[in-house]
Amino acid sequence: MGSIGVNESRPVGSYPPSGIDVLIVGTGLAGLTASIECVRKGHNVRVLERNATINTAAPPSFFKHWPEMSAEFDEISLHNAWIETFKHSGEQMIAPLLVSDRLRDAGLDPDTPPGTFQMRPLVYKMFVNQVQRLGVEVQFGKRVVDYFEDAETGRAGVVTDQGDRYDADIVIAADGERTHKHINSPPEAFEVRAMSSGRAMWRAAFPREYILKHPEVREFFKMAGPNEDQPIIRTWLGPGTYAMTLSRADTMIWIMNHDVTGSEEENWNHTVEADEVLTNMDKGVGPQPWAPIFKELIKLTPPETIINFELFWRNPQPSWASPGGRVIEIGDAAHSFLPASGNGATQAIEDAISIASCLQLCGGRENVAEAVRAHVRFRFVRNSCAQKLGFSNAELLQDTDWSKVKLDPRKAQPKLPSWVWGHDPEVYAHEHYAQCVASIRAGVPFDKDDSFPPNYPLATSTSPGASRPSWTTSAPGAPFS
Incomplete structure (x- = not known):
């Protein structure tokens, strides 16, 4: 089966052809990563995308294999931005500090990945550029x-709305929350319904x-540092809500979590105008309205720019794989994350690296x-824990205890523990694939498989297999089958 050392890096072209035909559906971060990693691992890759074009945070270990992407990632990243915290009403609660100083105050290494920020559109374009360099057929x-x-x-294989059929040795479904009802049988037993x-x-x-x-807006949302030329993130925390602004040299960004208004869609192309935001943003925040300066920023937002994206939650679904193990869901198709997770893109990329490696x-x-079933055992519990972390962070941001924050500013910081960003899914697969497959062949159930160490936090013990969740289902194709 082969193995690699913990620090060994093999670039594209160094793995022999596997003879495996891979069909990838979707060109989000999961699909794009799967395409380039499958090429690196010697698989034959084709990609299908529903749109007419590609509509333009990864584990740091990933980029050691892609020097062009590593350089581009370094260029687009904010390595040590400033950060400042306000109440939603505009009262400053934590003065501007460099992220490295906040991390240091929290007892963390300032050079760890949580100290680096990226704009998702720029990261996405970086992946598109790499796919084009490789000449992947899309x-x-x-x-x-x-x-x-x-x-x-x-x-x-798959069938398109035009009746075209495409087949392969494996189909990687990376087309968001669209695939669950298709790959499992019977569909009604496995579709995980979205909960608003x-x-x-x-x-x-x-x-x-x-x-x-x-x-006034220009002055308030100016950049930071001695020469006012360094990016700054301003967080705004209020009753049942939170927001963020990012001031960069070329771009102004703002986001705000809010109660549904009725015009939302689970669609990244759905936009509303500033007047709708201004009409609804003060609802549910109590007697103190949002800061006037934030409202002025919203008024200056150009038309057809504000996305209104409804947040749904889904329980971890019982199966990511088809009964025969020839179709596998990755990324949002398998597990959707709340924005407060700060982790959805990373887990999607990890999925892609893991399945390509398996x-x-x-x-x-x-x-x-067999590779599909091993991949699911490696990823299922880890993703479930990461999803739960997103709920915890959302609760922290929406219900800030300011009496505690004044004493300890760390109480207002979302948690991003090292088990999230310190994992290398490729090395993990190479180190534990043989043991995992041996357990599968021996018929060891998922919740009894202690042949490899957990890649998620344990509640009471650090020994392999300790405190693993107990799953009860007879679903064909489930991770524990």
């Missing part, structure tokens, strides 16, 4: 409406030139189903 305008697999031939959280996010990013026409280790197309 077919656009292919809206997938169904998934299938054939146990006799060992092939799986009653919350949504307004998000906007636009050229900084739009705020220059308003002297396929490379499985020994050929006849063992694809």
Whole structure:
């Protein structure tokens, strides 16, 4: 099966061809990462995308394999931005500090990944650039409406809305929350229904030139540092709500968590105008309204810029894989995250690295189903824990105890523990694949499999297999089958 050392890096072209045909559906971060990692691991890759074009935070260990991306990631990142905290009403609670100083005050290494910030659109474009450099075949305008697999031939595939059929040794479904009802049988037993959280996010990013026409807004949302030329994040915490602004040299960004208004959609292309935000933003925050200066910023936001995205939550679904193990969901298709997680993109990228690695280790197309089941055992509990962390962070941001924050500013900081950002899914797969597959072949249930150490926090013990969750289901294709 082969193995790699903990610090060994193999670039694209150094793995022999695996002979495995991979069909990837979707070009989000999970799909793009899966495409380039599968190419690196020697698999044959095709990608289907429903839109006409690609509509333009990863584990740091990932970039050691991609020097061009590593350089671009370094260039677009905010390595040591300033951060300042306000009440939603505008009262300053924590004066501007460099992120490194906040991390140091929290007892953390200032050079760890939580000290680096990225703009998601720039990270996404970076992945698009790498896919184009590799010449990965992407077919656009292919809206997938169904998934299938054939146990006799060992092939799986998809059907588009135009009736086109595509097949491969494995289909990686990375098209968001669209696939659950298609790949498992019977569908009604496995589809995980979205539950409305009653919350949504307004998000906007636009050229900084739009705020220059308003002297007060320009002055308040100026950049930081001795020469006022360094990026600054301003967090705003209020009763049942929170917001963030980011001032960069070229871009102004703001987001706000709010009660649903009725115009939301779970759609990143759905926009509303500033007047709708201004009409609804003070609802539910108590007697003190939002800071006037924040409202002025919203007024300056250009038309068709504010996304109103409804936040749903889904229980960890019982199965990411088809019964025959030839279709696997990754990223949001398998597990959706709240924005407060600060972790959804990272886990999607980890998924892609993990499945590409398991396929490379499985020994050929006849063992694809085994690779899929090992991947799910590696990822299922870790993602469930990461999802729960997002709920915890949302509660922290929406119910800030200011009496405690005044004594200890760390009480207002979302948690991003080292088990989240310190994991290398490729090394983990290489170190534990053989043991995991041996357990699967021996019929060891998922919740009894202690053949490899957890990659998630344990409640009471640090020994391998301790405090593992207990799952009860007979779902075919489930991670514990």
